[in-house]
Amino acid sequence: MSKTAILELDGKKYEFPVYVGTENEVAIDIEKLRGATGAITIDPGYKNTGSCNSEITFLDGEEGILRYRGYSIEELADKSNFLEVSYLLVFGQLPTAKQLEQFENDIRKYTLVNEEMKTILEGFPKTAHPMGVLSSLTSALTAFNPKPVNVDNEKELYDAVCKTMGKFMVIATWTYRRRMGYPLNYYDNTKGYVENFMRLMFEIPTEPYKMDNKVVAALDKLFILHADHEQNCSTSTVRIVGSSHAGLFASISAGVSALWGPLHGGANQAVLEMLQEIHDNGGDVDKYVLKAKDKEDPFRLMGFGHRVYKNFDPRATIIKKAADDVLTAMGVDDPLLDIAKKLEKVALEDEYFKARSLYPNVDFYSGIIYRAMGIPVEMYTVLFAIGRLPGWIAQWKEMRLNKEPIGRPRQVYMGENLRAFVPVEKR
Numbered sequence: 001m002s003k004t005a006i007l008e009l010d011g012k013k014y015e016f017p018v019y020v021g022t023e024n025e026v027a028i029d030i031e032k033l034r035g036a037t038g039a040i041t042i043d044p045g046y047k048n049t050g051s052c053n054s055e056i057t058f059l060d061g062e063e064g065i066l067r068y069r070g071y072s073i074e075e076l077a078d079k080s081n082f083l084e085v086s087y088l089l090v091f092g093q094l095p096t097a098k099q100l101e102q103f104e105n106d107i108r109k110y111t112l113v114n115e116e117m118k119t120i121l122e123g124f125p126k127t128a129h130p131m132g133v134l135s136s137l138t139s140a141l142t143a144f145n146p147k148p149v150n151v152d153n154e155k156e157l158y159d160a161v162c163k164t165m166g167k168f169m170v171i172a173t174w175t176y177r178r179r180m181g182y183p184l185n186y187y188d189n190t191k192g193y194v195e196n197f198m199r200l201m202f203e204i205p206t207e208p209y210k211m212d213n214k215v216v217a218a219l220d221k222l223f224i225l226h227a228d229h230e231q232n233c234s235t236s237t238v239r240i241v242g243s244s245h246a247g248l249f250a251s252i253s254a255g256v257s258a259l260w261g262p263l264h265g266g267a268n269q270a271v272l273e274m275l276q277e278i279h280d281n282g283g284d285v286d287k288y289v290l291k292a293k294d295k296e297d298p299f300r301l302m303g304f305g306h307r308v309y310k311n312f313d314p315r316a317t318i319i320k321k322a323a324d325d326v327l328t329a330m331g332v333d334d335p336l337l338d339i340a341k342k343l344e345k346v347a348l349e350d351e352y353f354k355a356r357s358l359y360p361n362v363d364f365y366s367g368i369i370y371r372a373m374g375i376p377v378e379m380y381t382v383l384f385a386i387g388r389l390p391g392w393i394a395q396w397k398e399m400r401l402n403k404e405p406i407g408r409p410r411q412v413y414m415g416e417n418l419r420a421f422v423p424v425e426k427r
C-alpha cells in the first residue's frame, strides 16, 4: 500500500504522496502543496529538501556510505581509474575495454584549445586566483563553441561530454602556467589523462620532464574521490543554471565559482593556509582548537565538519591512507603534517567536536598530498574542480534528459508593506 503524509493547516487536512528511493530514503512529495494549501515550505540551506530524483550517486551521511552508480567508493578507488569512473558517472555503466579506449580517444579529439583563448587568459593579472580565471575561461569556451548542445541527439551529447573533459583539463592547467609566467603547454594525445595533468602543469621547455608514476596514481585516486557527491553546492548550481537551458560550459563555469568558496571546495586551500598559520605562530594547536570552539570568534577549523556526513567521511578514510602512503613513498617530512596529525587527534577527542560530529573531511587530507606533490596552494581547488567535472557533467545531463523544470525557489517576504514614495526633498 502506498504511503501518504497528512498535513493539517488551519483545521483542514491535506494528503501528500510519500515515496521511497531505492536505498529506502523517504520523501514527502509536496509538488502540489502550494496549489492545494496556498502555503510553501521554508528550508534555509535546503537541509531537508530533495531537489530532484537522481540515479548517479548514493550517499548516506549517518553510515558514511558513498557509491557512484551503485559501486562503493572504496572499491572504485582501489580498482578503477578516473576516466573509467567518469564514464560510469556520465553514462551509467562501467565501460567495456573498447568503450573506454574509444572514450579516451574521443576526449583527445578536443584537447586543442583555440589559440584566441590565450588572449583572454593574458587579460588577467598574474596574481588572479586560478579559480576565478578557470570559471571565466570555461565560460569563454562558449564563445568558441556557440552552438547549444541538442540533448536529444545522443551523438551531440556524447561529443559535448568529450569536448568538456578535454578542454577543461587544458585550461585548468593554463591558469597555473599564466601565474608562473611559463609558456602554455599543449595536451599530449599519446599520454593518459591524469599523466597529462602533470605534464601540462610542470613540463618546461628547457628540460625533459620526468613523470613520477606514484604521483600520477595518487592523483588519479584523488580525482576519483572527488568525482561526484550528489546535490552539493556546486552541483546544485550546475543543475540550476542548466535548468534555464544555459549551455554546458556556462553551467560548469557557474559550478567552478560555487566550488571556490572556503566552505566548499576552497576548504582544501584554507586547510593548508590554516596549518601554515598555526606553524608560523609557534605550532600551538590547542590555542586554535579553543578559537574554533569560541562562539565569539568566527574562526573554524578548516577541513572539519560536513553538511551530510555526521559519522565519518568515507573519502577522508581513503585519502588519509593515501596521504600516509604518498608521503612515506616520497620521503616527505613535513612539519605541517605533524600539526595536522595533532589537530586531528585533539579534535577527535574533544567533546565540542564529538558532540557536533565534526570529523576531518576530504579537504583536510587532500591539501597535504597536493603539497607533497609540489602543487601550489592556489591550485588545490582547481584540482578539486578537475576531479568534480565528470560529476557536474553527469548531473547536468541527467537534469536535461529528465526534462526537469527551471529551478526557481520561492521565498517568504519579510520586508516593508506597501508604502507611499517620499520625494527626496522630504526625506
Ligand code: CMC
Binding pocket: 229, 232, 262, 263, 264, 265, 267, 292, 293, 299, 300, 301, 302, 303, 304, 305, 306, 307, 308, 356, 358, 361, 362, 363
Ligand atoms: N569548526 C568549528 N566549529 C564548527 C565547524 C568547524 N569546522 N563546523 C561546524 N561547526 C559547528 C558550528 O559552529 C555549529 O555549532 P553550534 O551548533 O554550537 O552553533 C555546529 O558545528 C553545526 O555547524 P553548521 O555550520 O550548522 O553545519 P553545516 O552543516 O551548515 O556546515 C560545513 C557544514 C562543512 C560548512 C561546516 O562544518 C564548515 O564550515 N566546515 C569548515 C569548512 C570545510 O571544511 N568545508 C569543506 C566541506 S567538505 C568538501 C565539500 O564537499 O565541499
